[in-house]
Amino acid sequence: MAVDSVDVNSAVGVDGNSYTTGISNDKLTNDDFLKLLLEEMRMQDPTKPMDSTALMDSQLKMSTIEANNDMSESLAALTKSYAASSLSNAVGFMGKVIENGTIDDKSGFLNAYKVSTVENIDGEVYLNAQAQTGYYHSIRTSEEVDGKTVYTNLKYDTNGKIFDKDGNDSGVNVLISENGSFTTIDGKYQFVDNDGEAITDEDLLNKYEISSMLPLYSDKLTQIPVTSITKVHG
Numbered sequence: 001m002a003v004d005s006v007d008v009n010s011a012v013g014v015d016g017n018s019y020t021t022g023i024s025n026d027k028l029t030n031d032d033f034l035k036l037l038l039e040e041m042r043m044q045d046p047t048k049p050m051d052s053t054a055l056m057d058s059q060l061k062m063s064t065i066e067a068n069n070d071m072s073e074s075l076a077a078l079t080k081s082y083a084a085s086s087l088s089n090a091v092g093f094m095g096k097v098i099e100n101g102t103i104d105d106k107s108g109f110l111n112a113y114k115v116s117t118v119e120n121i122d123g124e125v126y127l128n129a130q131a132q133t134g135y136y137h138s139i140r141t142s143e144e145v146d147g148k149t150v151y152t153n154l155k156y157d158t159n160g161k162i163f164d165k166d167g168n169d170s171g172v173n174v175l176i177s178e179n180g181s182f183t184t185i186d187g188k189y190q191f192v193d194n195d196g197e198a199i200t201d202e203d204l205l206n207k208y209e210i211s212s213m214l215p216l217y218s219d220k221l222t223q224i225p226v227t228s229i230t231k232v233h234g
Contacts, residue, residue, distance in 0.1 A: 090118040090125045090226050097215070097233040098129065100224055112233070113224060114217050125226045130217035137182050138211040139174070141165070154208075162208070172199060172208070181213050 093115045102111045113129035120126075139154045139162060152165045160174040160182075175183035175190040183190045189210055191199040199205060 099231040135213040
């Protein structure tokens with residue numbers, strides 16, 4: 001039987017004797033077993049045939065091991081491909097508001113999250129999202145500068161006190177209801193001065209533009225598995 005060339009690595013011990021440290025083809029393959037079986041059959045005494053059961057059993061085990069290794073490699077490649085595909089699909093969630101079926105302990109409402117980024121962790125895709133903590137209104141004023149309308153966003157505190165663009169008390173307060181929204185009567189927001197007296201000056205009130213309620217989100221990111229999503233808002 002022809003023998004493939006091999007590289008043998010050896011070393012000399014402290015006693016001066018040489019010993020083998022490694023052989024380049026020291027792993028038997030399925031083909032090696034078949035070659036051994038054929039060689040055994042060729043060299044055996046016809047009057048005393050050799051029992052090849054043990055060799056065949058070893059060959060079968062080798063075939064099973066090789067098949068299992070091939071299957072493991074295929075599954076690993078498939079898992080990697082699936083993870084990459086899942087991550088690509090999850091990018092579509094970015095910027096959207098999602099729910100995962102959990103309920104806020106304080107409000108009793110379903111939790112909502114705005115997705116910022118997505119990532120793959122050990123083969124599972126997660127969304128990094130900001131939890132919705134409430135709602136707010138935006139207030140802005142406008143003025144003409146060099147023939148152009150310039151808008152300035154204004155701040156207000158929890159009591160509804162509005163501050164001007166320089167951060168000073170404007171003397172104007174907007175009434176806020178218990179749920180945090182601005183109070184309206186007949187579709188109009190209600191304003192009072194610092195003494196609590198209603199402001200009816202339309203020219204003054206028209207200086208302020210108020211948005212409808214907008215969602216407010218936490219600065220902290222929460223990791224949510226894609227598999228836990230129950231609803232996606234457009």
